[in-house]
Amino acid sequence: MKPLIIAGRQLKSRLFVGTGKYPSPGVLSASLEASGCEFVTVALRRVNFSEPDPTLAAIDFNKYLVVPNTSGAKNAEEAVRLARLSRAASGLSWVKLEVTPDPVYLLPDPYETLIAVEMLVKDGFTVLPYIHADPTLAKRLEDAGCAAVMPLGSPIGSARGIKTEDFLRIIIEQAHVPVVVDAGLGLPSHAAQAIEMGADAVLVNTAIAVAQDPVRMARAFKLAVESAEAALDAGPIEQQDRAAASGPLTGFLE
Amino acid sequence: MKLRVNGEDRILDKPLNNVGQVLDYFGVPWVRAAVELNEEVVDPGLFDTTPVRDGDKIEIVSFVGGG
Numbered sequence: 224m225k226p227l228i229i230a231g232r233q234l235k236s237r238l239f240v241g242t243g244k245y246p247s248p249g250v251l252s253a254s255l256e257a258s259g260c261e262f263v264t265v266a267l268r269r270v271n272f273s274e275p276d277p278t279l280a281a282i283d284f285n286k287y288l289v290v291p292n293t294s295g296a297k298n299a300e301e302a303v304r305l306a307r308l309s310r311a312a313s314g315l316s317w318v319k320l321e322v323t324p325d326p327v328y329l330l331p332d333p334y335e336t337l338i339a340v341e342m343l344v345k346d347g348f349t350v351l352p353y354i355h356a357d358p359t360l361a362k363r364l365e366d367a368g369c370a371a372v373m374p375l376g377s378p379i380g381s382a383r384g385i386k387t388e389d390f391l392r393i394i395i396e397q398a399h400v401p402v403v404v405d406a407g408l409g410l411p412s413h414a415a416q417a418i419e420m421g422a423d424a425v426l427v428n429t430a431i432a433v434a435q436d437p438v439r440m441a442r443a444f445k446l447a448v449e450s451a452e453a454a455l456d457a458g459p460i461e462q463q464d465r466a467a468a469s470g471p472l473t474g475f476l477e
Numbered sequence: 478m479k480l481r482v483n484g485e486d487r488i489l490d491k492p493l494n495n496v497g498q499v500l501d502y503f504g505v506p507w508v509r510a511a512v513e514l515n516e517e518v519v520d521p522g523l524f525d526t527t528p529v530r531d532g533d534k535i536e537i538v539s540f541v542g543g544g
Binding site for chain 2: 241242243244245251264265266267268269270272275276278279282284289291292294304307308309311312313314379380406426428429432
């Protein structure tokens with residue numbers, strides 16, 4: 224596969240990992256290590272003065288590319304506000320844009336997302352928007368200057384795998400920026416499927432964080448992604464409608 | 478001194494002069510914290526020179542786990 228480069232930065236691992244919902248900072252830190260990831264996401268919240276969030280201490284900002292998301296934003300204005308605060312806190316102008324007004328399915332709002340992208344790109348951000356698997360929207364966002372697009376496989380945290388396959392294939396076929404399949408991946412096989420389909424990377428959080436053993440699951444996802452990459456490099460065969468015998472077709476005594 | 482901090486009105490038991498002192502007052506490390514003063518993001522390099530005044534609205538945020 225050709226190297227994965229987003230906004231001029233080459234990334235060694237095609238597995239991106241979110242940092243929410245881990246049972247402890249120690250498990251988070253060990254899971255990130257086991258995943259082999261380089262790209263890590265975080266969220267931004269008001270500081271709780273009496274009970275500071277311990278997650279932050281578990282993430283090595285020198286080792287990982289830590290990209291803040293705008294989770295919690297319900298419209299473009301809130302997303303841009305969160306992005307600007309995140310940039311001040313991280314010193315990095317990368318942002319994973321999420322605008323999710325619907326609290327039940329957390330589906331991204333395409334209209335507000337496009338408005339936010341236009342504002343953020345103008346403001347110098349490297350924007351990676353979380354979107355539905357909508358090829359037309361992906362195109363519009365690419366034209367608006369996004370560094371990548373992050374279409375969903377299924378709703379966030381649902382573990383339902385890739386339910387948007389046909390549309391992801393169109394996005395992958397048409398995109399000139401990296402395509403990162405984000406959300407809904409529940410098993411390593413889902414991640415492998417995305418990479419085998421030609422996605423440039425996958426983002427996984429809940430499937431690792433909430434597994435009985437997150438560290439082992441992180442490793443399982445790493446192996447799956449590497450396995451799919453190796454398979455693509457090996458040149459997969461075409462699907463056929465009929466059987467094609469692997470051995471000689473003559474009767475065994477002929 | 479009265480400030481509205483993270484959505485709550487706070488009466489502080491001593492006067493504070495700048496954003497850096499507000500962070501210190503609430504025990505927030507400066508690293509990877511971001512501050513909005515009256516809805517404007519404060520440059521982290523200017524925490525200790527950005528003045529705060531009675532009645533100011535301050536948001537203090539930092540990173541938490543997220544996907």
